[in-house]
Amino acid sequence: xxxxxxxxxxxxxxxxxxxxxxxxxxxxxxxxxxxxxxxxxxxxxxxxxxxxxxxxxxxxxxxxxxxxxxxxxxxxxxxxxxxxxxxxxxxxxxxxxxxxxxxxxxxxxxxxxxxxxxxxxxxxxxxxxxxxxxxxxxxxxxxxxxxxxxxxxxxxxxxxxxxxxxxxxxxxxxxxxxxxxxxxxxxxxxxxxxxxxxxxxxxxxxxxxxxxxxxxxxxxxxxxxxxxxxxxxxxxxxxxxxxxxxxxxx
Ligand code: PEP
Numbered sequence: 001x002x003x004x005x006x007x008x009x010x011x012x013x014x015x016x017x018x019x020x021x022x023x024x025x026x027x028x029x030x031x032x033x034x035x036x037x038x039x040x041x042x043x044x045x046x047x048x049x050x051x052x053x054x055x056x057x058x059x060x061x062x063x064x065x066x067x068x069x070x071x072x073x074x075x076x077x078x079x080x081x082x083x084x085x086x087x088x089x090x091x092x093x094x095x096x097x098x099x100x101x102x103x104x105x106x107x108x109x110x111x112x113x114x115x116x117x118x119x120x121x122x123x124x125x126x127x128x129x130x131x132x133x134x135x136x137x138x139x140x141x142x143x144x145x146x147x148x149x150x151x152x153x154x155x156x157x158x159x160x161x162x163x164x165x166x167x168x169x170x171x172x173x174x175x176x177x178x179x180x181x182x183x184x185x186x187x188x189x190x191x192x193x194x195x196x197x198x199x200x201x202x203x204x205x206x207x208x209x210x211x212x213x214x215x216x217x218x219x220x221x222x223x224x225x226x227x228x229x230x231x232x233x234x235x236x237x238x239x240x241x242x243x244x245x246x247x248x249x250x
Contacts, residue, residue, distance in 0.1 A: 004222070005162055005206050005229035006246045007038035007123060008236025009063060009091060010045070019045035020052045022239065027056035029243035035229070037246050038089050038123075039236070043077050050086035061089035061123065064097060067110045069118075079118035089121040091231075093149055095168045105148035112149060116157045123162045123208070123231065124149050126189070130169035139188055146192050155197045162206045163189055164231040170211025172233055179220045179227070182209045186226035215244040222248055 014022060019041050030037055040061035041049045050060045066076035082090065092115065093108040108124070115122050126145035128138050146163070153161065165185050167177050177185070186207045194202035209221050210231035221227050235241040 002204065002206055002228045004035040004249075005038065005208060006035050006248075007040060007061060007089075007091075007164075007208065007229070007231050008242050009040045009094070009210075009231060009233050010042060010236060011063065011096070011233060012042055013237055014041055014045050016045045016048045020048040022237075023049045023052040023058070025239045026242065027053055027058055029239050030058070030246045031056070032250070033057075033246050034249065035246060040089075040091055046082070046085050046087060054086075059088045060086055061091055062087050063091050063094065065090045065092065065111055065115060065120075067107060067114060069114070079115055079120055083118060083120065087120065089123060089162075090115050091123045091125065091164075093125045093145070095125060095127055095166055095171060099168070105145060106151075108149050109151050112161075113152060116153065116160055119160075121160045121162065123164050125164045125166050125210070125231070127164075127166040127168050127171075127211075133167065133169065138185065142185065142189055143192055146189060147196065150196065155201050158193075158197060158201045158205065162208060162229070163193075164208040164210045165189060166210035166231060172212070174212050176212045176214075176217050176221075177209070179224045182211075182221060183224035183226050186224070190226055213245060215241055215248075218245045218248040 038059045038061045040063045062082045066078045092111050097103045128141040132141050190202045206228040208229040208231045209227050213230045213232045214235050
């Protein structure tokens with residue numbers, strides 16, 4: 001049985017003080033949740049949020065991480081620094097990191113391996129652009145991102161990996177993939193994982209859908225066989241929206 005995971009990516013929103021107020025309200029709103037709930041604040045907002053969520057089961061994630069443990073890497077934040085703050089999960093390979101900051105599959109893979117070695121769970125984001133989809137490259141792109149992102153990740157480490165399928169054209173645009181389209185992309189990713197690892201690794205893998213998830217569409221998405229959770233951007237910034245997404249099954 002795969003445990004559903006709903007994660008909120010705050011991106012570059014929420015100052016440290018706003019984050020604390022938000023985290024306390026969210027913890028109250030989802031205290032009866034039966035799913036794994038994760039929030040990913042900006043780095044500077046993490047300490048207050050982690051403290052505010054200490055009594056809650058909501059986990060704190062980072063939105064990115066350095067590909068080194070320490071040293072002369074101006075502006076970077078390392079896995080040990082994040083762990084000391086109580087971070088348990090890191091989002092890697094988000095399409096904004098790929099598109100705006102030029103992160104390659106090989107670079108993302110280095111960070112995936114480092115995060116796993118540091119006992120952090122990873123949400124590895126994959127997804128095609130509109131041009132790639134229209135050019136019939138959906139499966140080629142997903143296959144490349146999965147194979148290269150997970151290079152040298154062992155079968156036992158796969159229990160610490162979540163894959164988030166996020167079609168780039170659906171992120172922050174209000175356009176959501178239909179549940180059937182999302183489900184077939186998830187089924188494809190699961191079949192690739194089976195080829196790379198085994199049926200049991202593939203069957204246990206949590207695959208989140210991301211791209212304009214809202215209270216109004218989460219139920220239909222979550223009803224699909226291969227959709228095991230959501231990575232939520234815009235709607236994760238409001239307790240009125242993120243609360244009902246987390247409580248989609250109540
Ligand atoms: C995201 O950034 O991961 C995302 C899915 O954003 P949104 O929900 O706003 O589309």
